[in-house]
Amino acid sequence: MMKKTRGFSLLEVLVAFVVLAVLGAALSRLFGGALNNIDSANAWGRALEVAQNQLALASMAMPLRPGSAQGKDGEVKWQIVIEPYVPPPDLSETLGVMNLDAVQAMKIYRLVAIVSFPGAGMERTLSVATTKVTMDPNP
DSSP: OOOOOOSOOHHHHHHHHHHHHHHHHHHHHHHHHHHHHHHHHHHHHHHHHHHHHHHHHHHTOSSOOSEEEEEEETTEEEEEEEEEOOOOTTHHHHGGGSOHHHHHHEEEEEEEEEEEEEETTEEEEEEEEEEEEEEOSOO
């Protein structure tokens, strides 16, 4: 009498290896995509940090004057543009209750930070803007 041996056949082992290989490839792509997303998020965060820092530095200048400046912080290129703010035409109705002398003494500037940085094989651009109100000592 022959005893029946227990174990896996060669075909079963090959099928198991194929299934593991397919799962391994899928997980590898999944983790690779996640790492790319992390790199992209870090690049966007770094660009936003540079833009906010440059806006803060530009807004501290006294007196604030129209103009522009540019530079580079690591791989991030930045440009700051300071221009007089042009209010919408209907703003005068809204400001009717304010002291006219105070309004005339105000100077409003628009500050725009434009940053560009490498990412995903191409250059990306981010723009952040704010306004700054200053008082003119000689209205």
